[in-house]
Amino acid sequence: MARMKGGEVIADVLIQEKVPYVFGICGHGNVGMLDALYDRQDKIKMISPRHEQTAGHMADAYYRVAHKPVATLTSCGPGSANMPMSLACAQADSSTFLAITANVPTSQFNRGPFQESYQHFQADFPSVVRPYVKRSFQPSRVDMLPTAMRQAMHLMTSGRPAPVNLDVPYNVFQEEDDVELPQPRLPGAAKRMGASPEDITQAARLVVKAARPLIFIGHGVTLSEASVELTELVDKLGIPVVMSPNGMGTLDMNHPLSLGFIGRNGTWAANQAGRHCDVLLTIGARFDDRSSSSWVPGYSWNIPPTKLVHVDIDPAEVGRNYDVELGVAADARTFLRQLLSELNGYSPMPTREGTEGWRRSIAEWKAEWEAHIAPNFGMDTSPMRPERVVGDVQRILPDDAVLVCDSGVHHNWFMQHWSARRPQRMLNSWGFSAMGFGVSGVLGAKLAAPDSPCVAVVGDGGFTMTPHVLCTAVEYDLPAVWVIWNNYAWGAIRDLQLGAFGGREIGTSFRNSDNGQPYNPDFAALAKSCGVDGIKVSRSSDFAGALEHAIASNKPYVIDLEVDPNVKPISVGTWRLPPLTPPEPAFGKPWRP
CATH class of the missing domain: 3.40.50.970 (Thiamin diphosphate (ThDP)-binding fold, Pyr/PP domains)
Structure with a gap:
């Protein structure tokens, strides 16, 4: 002692x-x-x-x-x-x-x-x-x-x-x-609990006998570092995957069986697969309102009649919002390893009879969605279209870059269109949706991944809540990049207000009191006053080069990016705030069996 x-x-x-x-x-x-x-x-x-x-x-x-x-x-x-x-x-x-x-x-x-x-x-x-x-x-x-x-x-x-x-x-x-100091904890001291053999056998039978199986993964798969096992399962069985934002990248989203995010601002293919699947294997996801279209049948899920196998390390989340066919309290990686062992000898879905129609439908939904969204990614406008922003960030950032999204309307666009290639490389404030997470969190991300570019995409409202991060970046030489999505408003709430209250708007746009014109600080000048390089970009054709330069500078950098506030995210599900009248999808229709 x-x-x-x-x-x-x-x-x-x-x-x-x-x-x-x-x-x-x-x-x-x-x-x-x-x-x-x-x-x-x-x-x-x-x-x-x-x-x-x-x-x-x-x-x-x-x-x-x-x-x-x-x-x-x-x-x-x-x-x-x-x-x-x-x-x-x-x-x-x-x-x-x-x-x-x-x-x-x-x-x-x-x-x-x-x-x-x-x-x-x-x-x-x-x-x-x-x-x-x-x-x-x-x-x-x-x-x-x-x-x-x-x-x-x-x-x-x-x-x-x-x-x-x-x-x-x-x-x-x-x-x-x-x-006397406690003994150091041994590696793996936090035990990875597994499922019972009976549960593994039942889960395997449900999945392999399904005509329209689907896998839904969330942050639990990321936290368990189960990317290798998930990818092996997907390749072994040929089952498509939908995901929550914090699960993105656990399966390379360029994988042909990755359908993207499911929910109000998800992809058409993901929501269609959720509506039509007959067995859903959910691992480390909790069915919050935004990834389930507020639990309204037919918009993202139909549970039941879809049979749900729900796996989560937290027993309190299993069956919280949907009745389960099989509930399993287990660590994601341990469960996946157990399931892979159980599945030895089973045939992958593409070789099984009765699954041809499911594979064909998945391909058609993906093609329909791509045809609908593709033209907007190449448009050269001033201010920029949101799709072009996402596309340019995707093209410029290497696969090991860390993208940190703040809360705001920009996040809806990245949830819908971003393709994460690796786990732990897309960070989101999802459950609590705290403004400031992306603005501040990018500094912590850079300390955790000093050799990777770290880029925060943040709203103009969120950035002005915690702009002092620029001082910290200078003091500790943290070369983070902030892309400020400047639409002169609390954009997500303004759109909700305009849509739900007949076009009436108060307290959501930033305007100059003298002339009523849109107002924000000159964020590039603000950055420079803190010792951070900054640039204002108003036209699409100028953004990619600015982002490349910001990353290559290896210094803290701010890009003040003017984005068209009148282009709304494409809703393919719904999000209900009772007693307001819920919006219907802007693309496609709900489906109930």
């Missing part, structure tokens, strides 16, 4: 667990922790962005790319109160980081000192983040830290990942005690 300060215990456990970064903001409450990090700068690096929300999004994105957790550090009161946004974003998308928050000294609990939350319980910050973390620990003595750190590090990466909070009173960082 060694005599150590609390801050030293925390820092040494992080180092022992090979945590490379702490993303944090200083405050009076965490100076003891900062002092411990000062002595360990050669083993763990402190990066200080200009806002706590950004620290959380950076940590979230780092995990999504590297699948290794990092930590955040914030002070008492408002510093930590800025964290719920990024914690909720990570929790909703099954990402994780250790959120170390400071609190008031234990000797002052329940006395209302500076920045204490004490209305219902002393030092009550853990109640603030309770809905958004897997667990909150509040050790009140130094000798409690080793156990809390061991449990926190294990919990946040075992099972379904989610953030964990370590709330540390001010004095605990600086007080000393004789402590």
Whole structure:
């Protein structure tokens, strides 16, 4: 045992667990922790962005790319109160980081000192983040830290990942005690639970006997790093695949059996396959409203009569929104390996009788969709058409590039038309849809993948929420690229408002009070004031070259890109917000058996 300060215990456990970064903001409450990090700068690096929300999004994105957790550090009161946004974003998308928050000294609990939350319980910050973390620990003595750190590090990466909070009173960082650090966790300590042999046998029989089988994959397949196994299964059986945005790239989306995203702004082929399949094997996806057309039969799914085999590491998600033919609580990669072993000797779908019509329908739906969308990708306009933006980004970025999308109307276009070639290379704020995730997260992505281009496509509204990321990029030499989708509006909400309320609009467009014309800052000039190169692009023919130059510069770079606000994403499903009248698809019609 060694005599150590609390801050030293925390820092040494992080180092022992090979945590490379702490993303944090200083405050009076965490100076003891900062002092411990000062002595360990050669083993763990402190990066200080200009806002706590950004620290959380950076940590979230780092995990999504590297699948290794990092930590955040914030002070008492408002510093930590800025964290719920990024914690909720990570929790909703099954990402994780250790959120170390400071609190008031234990000797002052329940006395209302500076920045204490004490209305219902002393030092009550853990109640603030309770809905958004897997667990909150509040050790009140130094000798409690080793156990809390061991449990926190294990919990946040075992099972379904989610953030964990370590709330540390001010004095605990600086007080000393004789402590023994926990043993380092062994690789694979977070066990990959598998399915029972009976469930594997039943799943295999359902899939191979289907006339119209389909696979639906989500973030669980990405998190389990099951791309190889998924691809082997698809090639072995010849079954088409639809996916949620956080599952994109686990199967190369240029694969002939990849149908893309399913849902309101998915592809026609994906939604048609979802409507018509007779057996659906779903792995690591939770059937949220946007990937299921708000669960309305006939728009994305018909479950039942479609028989659902639902596999998820979180038993609470199995059967949450649809009745299952077979529910399986299992890790995605373990399940796929078990299923592949069970399927030895089975024939692939293209050689089985009764599947010819399904294969023919899939090919026809893909061709119909491609014929409908293809002409818009080559149009040269000013401002740019959204399809041309997606197409140029796709053409310029190498396969190993990391694309980080923020929340906004631009995300709808990328969900519908982007083809991810590799896993962990398209990051989305999906479940919580937090503006700022893409703007800030690209910095964490760049730290996780320093040799890959990292490009954030963000809305003009979202960027102006956290523009201080430019300062952090300069301070820490992080050559990220921001493509600002400038349509002079909260575009997604403006379109919803115009469509649902008879053309009435308020509070969604950005306008100059003097003349009523569209207004935004000069984002390129704003970037330059921060020491970041920037350029404004208004015409399609100028964008690809600007993006190539931005990536080649290997410096932080901003492209202020004017995009036509009057071109709407193509709806092939629906999204219902009761009691508003739901929109019908702009392409195709729903189908019910």
